[in-house]
Structure formats: structure tokens, C-alpha cells
Amino acid sequence: MTENPIPYPDRRFQALLFDMDGTLLTSIESAERVWSRWLTCHGFDPVEILPRIHGVQTLETIRRLDIPGIDPQQEADWIAREEMVDLDGVRAIDGAAEFIAGLPHDGWAIVTSATRPLAEARLAAAGLVPPPLFITAEDIACGKPAPDCYIAAARQLGVDVTQCLVFEDAPAGIASGRAAGTEVVVITATHTHPFATEHPHIRDYRGLTTAHADGGLMLRPRMAV
Structure with missing residues (x-):
């Protein structure tokens, strides 16, 4: 088109x-670096999940992953803090x-x-x-x-x-x-x-x-x- x-x-x-x-x-480089670290720690394949994160609130994305035993708000806060200091690119x-x-x-x-x-x-x-x-x-x-x-x-x-x-x-x-x-x-x-x-x-x-x-x-x- x-x-x-x-x-x-x-x-x-x-x-x-x-x-x-x-x-x-x-901010794709920054966001995907932080999310890749987080997803890997929780046993997800970043290649599969990263296309879903863009344009959606972090908290909503984490809730959709439905990870047992975590506090979605705490995890979203961690990602936000990491993204605040990783601004390269x-x-x-x-x-x-x-x-x-x-x-x-x-x-x-x-x-x-x-x-x-x-x-x-x-x-x-x-x-x-x-x-x-x-x-x-x-x-x-x-x-x-x-x-x-x-x-x-x-x-x-x-x-x-x-x-x-x-x-x-x-x-x-x-x-x-x-x-x-x-x-x-x-x-x-x-x-x-x-x-x-x-x-x-x-x-x-x-x-x-x-x-x-x-x-x-x-x-x-x-x-x-």
C-alpha cells in the first residue's frame, strides 16, 4: 500500500x-531489552511475547500472561523502573x-x-x-x-x-x-x-x-x- x-x-x-x-x-530498543530480561526470568520466550507488548499498558500485559504467584503491580513497577534508567536508543x-x-x-x-x-x-x-x-x-x-x-x-x-x-x-x-x-x-x-x-x-x-x-x-x- x-x-x-x-x-x-x-x-x-x-x-x-x-x-x-x-x-x-x-523506544523499542529500550523496552525490548527490559522486557526480554523480565520474560526470560519468568520462563517465557521473548520472541513470542514481545510483539504483544507494544501499545498496551504494562500492567495489562502482565495480567494477560497469568503467571501464578506474582503481584502484577509489583512486576509492572519493576519494569517501569528499569525502563526509566535504560534510555539508550x-x-x-x-x-x-x-x-x-x-x-x-x-x-x-x-x-x-x-x-x-x-x-x-x-x-x-x-x-x-x-x-x-x-x-x-x-x-x-x-x-x-x-x-x-x-x-x-x-x-x-x-x-x-x-x-x-x-x-x-x-x-x-x-x-x-x-x-x-x-x-x-x-x-x-x-x-x-x-x-x-x-x-x-x-x-x-x-x-x-x-x-x-x-x-x-x-x-x-x-x-x-
Whole structure:
């Protein structure tokens, strides 16, 4: 499927909502190193489990593994602490810093399955400015693929969630955005294999900017300088 350089070129959106890991920055190297250590200690094959961790809250992933005799919250806390200190390889998706720098203060948010401390650490490591609004794992009882996080972000921004555009990279997050009633753009920079999706998809944010139009935001090509 050919990537569309300017998704939804004729649509005006009230706000842009971004997943973080794999969408604004890549933390795959860090996350998979930590998770591989944890999975190996608990007798799992990381190759089998690692594809399931992306875009889902750590606590939810651990609960799904149904390991006898452990405290899922304690295990999730251990993983979070390890991820906080292992930030090697965390970096911004190409063009992301310039793209979000051009957004109005009240026109965007980050909606992530990471905890707030981890999200802040990864943004700093990637050289990205923190958003005016964070929705993190602590804020939502039901994480992605449930729509709660995107609905909460739109509510706090004071906009209609169905008039928001979500940027995502993983199936759980895409499903979350669609369940909330948003349109979705898929970022493919961290994908190692072709990704089948019905939604517009772009590799990164190079060549993309926004324009203000009648109180909303429209995606536009960034002019070369």
C-alpha cells in the first residue's frame, strides 16, 4: 500500500492526539531489552511475547500472561523502573519535533500507555517538548484498545472526540482511536514488516505541517527551505 504524504488533506480537525512510543519517538530498543530480561526470568520466550507488548499498558500485559504467584503491580513497577534508567536508543521520529512545535497550545495532547514518569523521561531523552496535556497509564482504568484514553483527552481539551485526529503506530492504539470515533493516521517509522491498514499511513513527519483554518487544524505539506 502506498503511503499518503498528506492524510486527510480536505479535513479540518479540532485537535490532534498522539500516541507516544512508536509514534512521536522510538523506544523499542529500550523496552525490548527490559522486557526480554523480565520474560526470560519468568520462563517465557521473548520472541513470542514481545510483539504483544507494544501499545498496551504494562500492567495489562502482565495480567494477560497469568503467571501464578506474582503481584502484577509489583512486576509492572519493576519494569517501569528499569525502563526509566535504560534510555539508550530512545530518539524522536524524524520530523516529530518540528511538527509538534507548530501546534497550538490547546490543540494537541499525548495519549500514552506509559506511566507519566516514564513518558517524561523518554520525551526528554528524545529531545521532545512535553505536551500541554498528558493522558497516561495512571489516568485511565481501561487502557488501549479501549477508547477511554482518547475520549478523556478530547474532553480535557474541550473538543468533540469525533473531530480529533489520532496518530498511532500499533493495533491496540489504532483500535482505541477508532472506538472513540476519531480518524487515524498510522506512523510506520518503527515497523519492521509491512503493516496492513485501511487508514492513511506515513513513515514520519518530514514534509508535514499544519495550517489554521476556521478554528481548526488542517494537515499541509511543509515547504522546503
